[in-house]
Amino acid sequence: MSSNDPAFVPEGVDLERPNAARIYDWFLGGDANWAIDREFGAKAVEIFPMIKTIARVGRDFLGRGVRYMANQGITQFLDLGSGVPTVGNVHEVADSVNPGSRCVYVDNEPVAVAHSQILLERDGDLNRHAVLHGDLRNPKEIWARAMETGILDPRQPIGLNMVGVLYFLSDEEDPHGVVAAYRDMLPSGSYFLSSHMTTDGVSQEGEDGSRDKIREQYKQSSTPFHVRTRAEFTRFFDGFDLVDPGVVWVPEWHPEVAESKATRKLAQDPSFSGGIAGLGRKP
Numbered sequence: 001m002s003s004n005d006p007a008f009v010p011e012g013v014d015l016e017r018p019n020a021a022r023i024y025d026w027f028l029g030g031d032a033n034w035a036i037d038r039e040f041g042a043k044a045v046e047i048f049p050m051i052k053t054i055a056r057v058g059r060d061f062l063g064r065g066v067r068y069m070a071n072q073g074i075t076q077f078l079d080l081g082s083g084v085p086t087v088g089n090v091h092e093v094a095d096s097v098n099p100g101s102r103c104v105y106v107d108n109e110p111v112a113v114a115h116s117q118i119l120l121e122r123d124g125d126l127n128r129h130a131v132l133h134g135d136l137r138n139p140k141e142i143w144a145r146a147m148e149t150g151i152l153d154p155r156q157p158i159g160l161n162m163v164g165v166l167y168f169l170s171d172e173e174d175p176h177g178v179v180a181a182y183r184d185m186l187p188s189g190s191y192f193l194s195s196h197m198t199t200d201g202v203s204q205e206g207e208d209g210s211r212d213k214i215r216e217q218y219k220q221s222s223t224p225f226h227v228r229t230r231a232e233f234t235r236f237f238d239g240f241d242l243v244d245p246g247v248v249w250v251p252e253w254h255p256e257v258a259e260s261k262a263t264r265k266l267a268q269d270p271s272f273s274g275g276i277a278g279l280g281r282k283p
């Protein structure tokens with residue numbers, strides 16, 4: 001089954017407007033997208049030609065963060081805003097370090113959920129991997145449903161990922177309160193991995209107005225986004241101990257953990273990524 005099969009449109013999919021999960025999938029070279037997403041993506045590339053590279057850089061950070069946590073002994077992950085599966089999914093990275101790891105994915109886009117379900121049924125282990133259709137803005141409900149799967153043990157440290165997703169929450173939706181609610185439910189020794197878009201400190205070369213145009217463009221999608229300052233992003237880690245090197249540009253976050261061609265491309269000017277990242281550990 002593929003999204004290119006016109007018969008396959010998972011229930012609840014909004015095909016009237018382009019959607020971040022499907023546009024991101026297109027940036028990464030996937031096929032879980034429709035003409036409306038591809039047209040939107042192509043227009044974004046026209047405005048900001050490096051956008052595909054930047055999407056890859058963001059995805060590669062997720063892999064490095066999971067590998068880093070797995071190397072610290074984390075064997076279970078809750079991945080919120082997990083997206084359409086692509087190369088190097090969380091459960092695959094986790095398994096490659098600690099075979100038998102467990103992972104629950106959550107996304108609010110039906111296409112991402114349907115594709116994850118297909119992948120897990122085909123290549124995963126349904127005793128250790130699950131995907132939920134849900135909205136991370138409801139921490140108590142998401143936590144309860146994730147635990148009901150029986151896959152995660154709430155008494156053992158968990159790697160909580162919110163990578164490339166918090167910028168879809170407006171200030172009115174209280175993203176800091178949302179993160180704090182998950183933090184309070186996490187057992188001690190858990191990790192919180194996140195990244196965010198910012199315009200704070202982006203080099204002159206990267207700040208030519210095209211980012212503003214992209215932000216304007218996304219307002220026409222079902223998923224507009226919001227940039228935040230470095231200080232606002234760092235506040236997401238309140239109550240966690242930030243792991244070295246702290247909050248840094250995405251390409252600067254432990255590039256040695258896994259080779260990434262896209263990340264290397266931005267090594268000279270990591271601020272060009274427009275993305276900042278960090279990992280916190282709950283004491």
Ligand SMILES: C[S@@+](CC[C@H](N)C(=O)[O-])C[C@H]1O[C@@H](n2cnc3c(N)ncnc32)[C@H](O)[C@@H]1O
Pocket residue numbers: 020021024058059062080081082083084106107108109112134135136137162163164165168
């Ligand atoms: C840019 S993608 C990032 C995917 C993945 N985390 C990564 O880093 O490669 C953002 C994903 O977050 C999902 N998303 C956005 N808002 C969400 C929400 N409120 N609850 C759950 N998922 C959400 C989107 O559907 C999309 O799949």
